[in-house]
Amino acid sequence: MGVAASLNLKMSLNINKSKVVFLGFTYVLLCLSAALVEATTREYWIAAEKVEWNYAPSGQNLIRPKMGLGVWGKALVYQKYRYIQYTDDTYTTQVEQPEWMGILGPQLQAVEGDSIKVHFLNRADKPLSIHPHGLQYDEANEGGDMKGPGAAVPPGGTFSYHWEANSDAAPGPNDPSSIVWLYHSHVDAVTEVYDGLIGTIVVTKKGMERAETHPHPKDVDKAFTTLFLVFNENDRGIVKSGQREAYKSPEEAEEGNLKHTINGFIFGNLQGLEVEQTDKVRWHLIGLGTEVDMHTAHWHGQTVLNGGRRTDVVDLLPGSMVTVDMTAKTPGNWLYHCHVADHITAGMLTRWRVVPKRSLSMQ
Ligand SMILES: [Cu+2]
Numbered sequence: 001m002g003v004a005a006s007l008n009l010k011m012s013l014n015i016n017k018s019k020v021v022f023l024g025f026t027y028v029l030l031c032l033s034a035a036l037v038e039a040t041t042r043e044y045w046i047a048a049e050k051v052e053w054n055y056a057p058s059g060q061n062l063i064r065p066k067m068g069l070g071v072w073g074k075a076l077v078y079q080k081y082r083y084i085q086y087t088d089d090t091y092t093t094q095v096e097q098p099e100w101m102g103i104l105g106p107q108l109q110a111v112e113g114d115s116i117k118v119h120f121l122n123r124a125d126k127p128l129s130i131h132p133h134g135l136q137y138d139e140a141n142e143g144g145d146m147k148g149p150g151a152a153v154p155p156g157g158t159f160s161y162h163w164e165a166n167s168d169a170a171p172g173p174n175d176p177s178s179i180v181w182l183y184h185s186h187v188d189a190v191t192e193v194y195d196g197l198i199g200t201i202v203v204t205k206k207g208m209e210r211a212e213t214h215p216h217p218k219d220v221d222k223a224f225t226t227l228f229l230v231f232n233e234n235d236r237g238i239v240k241s242g243q244r245e246a247y248k249s250p251e252e253a254e255e256g257n258l259k260h261t262i263n264g265f266i267f268g269n270l271q272g273l274e275v276e277q278t279d280k281v282r283w284h285l286i287g288l289g290t291e292v293d294m295h296t297a298h299w300h301g302q303t304v305l306n307g308g309r310r311t312d313v314v315d316l317l318p319g320s321m322v323t324v325d326m327t328a329k330t331p332g333n334w335l336y337h338c339h340v341a342d343h344i345t346a347g348m349l350t351r352w353r354v355v356p357k358r359s360l361s362m363q
Contacts, residue, residue, distance in 0.1 A: 041115040045086040048128045053080040055259045055266050062268030063349050071256035072347055074246040078233050080196040081124055091121055099272030103264025105199025109215040112170035112206040118161045127152040127187050134181035135163035144186030152187045165203045174307055177208040177217040179323050180284035193288055194232055200225050221279040226262050227286040228295035228316055233257040266347035273352035275328045284323050287316030301334035302326050328354045
């Protein structure tokens with residue numbers, strides 16, 4: 001073999017070798033990424049904390065200022081509990097929430113097939129838990145029904161819940177590309193819902209996520225979640241001295257302590273429900289409470305599609321979870337309220353706004 005031929009052979013051997021290495025490396029990468037795609041785990045750090053909550057921070061009826069807040073404005077600040085999200089296991093830096101979320105705990109996001117891990121720290125003064133709806137869990141991760149340490153985390157204690165957002169938790173054939181589930185504390189569920197320990201989970205259909213790191217559905221520009229709940233504050237903690245005495249009679253106190261809220265606010269004090277004209281808007285609606293909590297969410301200015309049916313009123317019972325879609329078309333400062341007469345009187349109203357497309361309004 002001449003020198004040139006030997007060189008050629010060496011080169012081709014080297015090329016073949018590097019080809020094999022390259023292919024092997026690609027294969028390993030593919031396997032790894034497949035494994036990663038299959039096993040995306042979304043981690044959250046959430047603490048339960050005792051807070052003061054003001055049902056109308058403006059002190060006003062922002063829908064009909066002259067009518068005032070009625071008996072519901074006599075006491076506004078109450079001792080409550082909330083789920084607060086932190087960036088990591090030091091539980092020092094809070095994750096900010098949009099204004100429209102109000103009293104709701106952090107919204108957990110997942111794509112169909114993902115796992116969710118919630119590291120829960122109980123900073124409050126009684127045993128609490130997190131019980132999710134819809135997701136798959138074993139009994140140790142149910143977060144309720146007195147099953148193990150996750151069912152009642154003592155004050156100062158921690159528990160890491162592991163839940164699966166599998167196909168049984170994901171949108172079904174007649175659902176939009178994402179659906180909503182509740183989570184709440186379930187040691188004494190009735191009390192703890194009224195405490196304010198409520199949040200939501202949104203699961204996006206596989207393939208509809210914007211990116212692996214961005215589970216929001218790609219066919220939606222803006223999504224809101226609103227909870228319709230009459231918080232019963234009778235026999236609970238009014239914070240400001242003198243407010244309890246403001247009620248003229250036990251009957252007045254009993255009514256005034258029923259706070260007819262959307263995301264924990266009354267009479268238009270829920271702010272931030274703003275979209276741009278032509279936005280595709282998704283509304284996740286939640287109902288909770290007791291037999292007075294028959295709510296009918298109603299939008300002025302725009303209709304929605306509810307499971308393929310066109311409407312502008314969606315009925316909610318305690319525990320209801322409904323997702324509807326609209327395309328915002330008409331600019332305006334629109335009412336969004338419960339259509340039950342007694343609930344309108346008691347302040348279960350706010351506004352949602354459609355502003356002209358910014359790119360257009362800037363021209
Ligand atoms: Cu209502």
